Amino acid sequence: ELKVEQNPLFLSMQEGKNYTIYCNYSTTSDRLYWYRQDPGKSLESLFVLLSNGAVKQEGRLMASLDTKARLSTLHITAAVHDLSATYFCAVLNYGGSQGNLIFGKGTKLSVKP
């Protein structure tokens, strides 16, 4: 059974600082997705990582995937208040029906001035 763990679950950062969110998963998969959710809103796709070593960057966020370690990271550079949100990673579950994603519990990020 595929399990996805994120850490930390809560993260309070100061503006301008750097930090990394980790996403570990328990069984083989080569597809990983990062989403952002603002309070009371839906989930917005940030990154799609489709192979070992994949790296994607958008603004102050950079995501990477190491399928051998079963680990993805979401790195935040020089955080700003607008990045405050909950971030979810999700892993494609090959053990289930094709297309089935298993989500981590999310990392609630708060960026303070």
Place this chain on the structure above:
Amino acid sequence: DAGITQSPRYKITETGRQVTLMCHQTWSHSYMFWYRQDLGHGLRLIYYSAAADITDKGEVPDGYVVSRSKTENFPLTLESATRSQTSVYFCASSEWSTSGGGELFFGEGSRLTVL
């Protein structure tokens, strides 16, 4: 407009009543999903569908029924609502292939309160 829409966005009902949450997508995606989101649990898969007339259970299917007679619609029914089904429900769709994709596109969510 293209996209995925859910209705109703907000619903209050009483224990024991039947409730149907609607989901409609205009992308002709093959896959559709229903997740529920609860504090401390993240998103949990209720049911999914790989195509019209093909549905399967997810992690937490008990108390829910789905159907998919048309590719674009994927309604979720709570046959006899319970307080534990108070949650935010998200419908999503995707297109998956061996070469890529699989990204889920989410609706705006339906917030259900069972009294």
